[in-house]
Amino acid sequence: MEGQTNKRTRNEQRQRTLRCNSTDAERELWQSLRGRQMDGANFRRQxxxxxxxxxxxxxxxxxxxxxxxxxxxxxxxxxxWRTRQLEQAGFAVLRFWNHEVFENREGILQVILAALQERAKPIPTQPSP
Structure with missing residues (x-):
């Protein structure tokens, strides 16, 4: 149990550090994702x-x-490998280069919005036999 507590504490410290040291691209994109601005979706960073x-x-x-x-x-x-792990857990993964955030922010936001809308659709049920 102590090992898990230490691991959790290390992860929390790493999260805090990453939030405080966000890249310019992360800060820029976060301005459009935070506060449920994109299709009412709640995003978390780090x-x-x-x-x-x-x-x-x-x-x-x-x-x-x-x-x-x-x-x-x-x-x-x-x-x-990391993307495959996330996909196996049911996540869709979008990857963008940092420079794209500055050069094509609107295009990135359109891709994100389309993915959010696609993932908001109810899963169709199979008709009963």
């Missing part, structure tokens, strides 16, 4: 998931948004 922390997550619609900087160009295998 949300823990397993052993890692998601940049942005909408839990009720199971949508994760990751912003990737230059360091991710070298870590594609890890990012792909």
């Amino acid at each position: 949300h823990p998931f397993g052993d890692y922390i998601l940049d942005f997550a909408c839990i009720e619609r199971k949508l994760a948004i990751e912003l990737d900087g230059g360091q991710h160009a070298e870590a594609t295998k890890y990012d792909d």
Whole structure:
């Protein structure tokens, strides 16, 4: 039990650090995601998931948004693995490069909105035999 408590404390400290040291792109995108501005969806920033922390997550619609900087160009295998883990847990994952937030913010917001709307649709039920 003590190991889990230590791990939780480390994750909480890491979350706090990441929030305080957000990238310019994260701060910019957060301005459009916070306060249920996007289709009424509640986003969290620096949300823990397993052993890692998601940049942005909408839990009720199971949508994760990751912003990737230059360091991710070298870590594609890890990012792909992480995306598969999230998808296996039922999340849709959207990945954008940091520079896209500044160069095409409206385009990114349209992609996010479309994903939110798609994930808000009720799951069709199978007709009874």
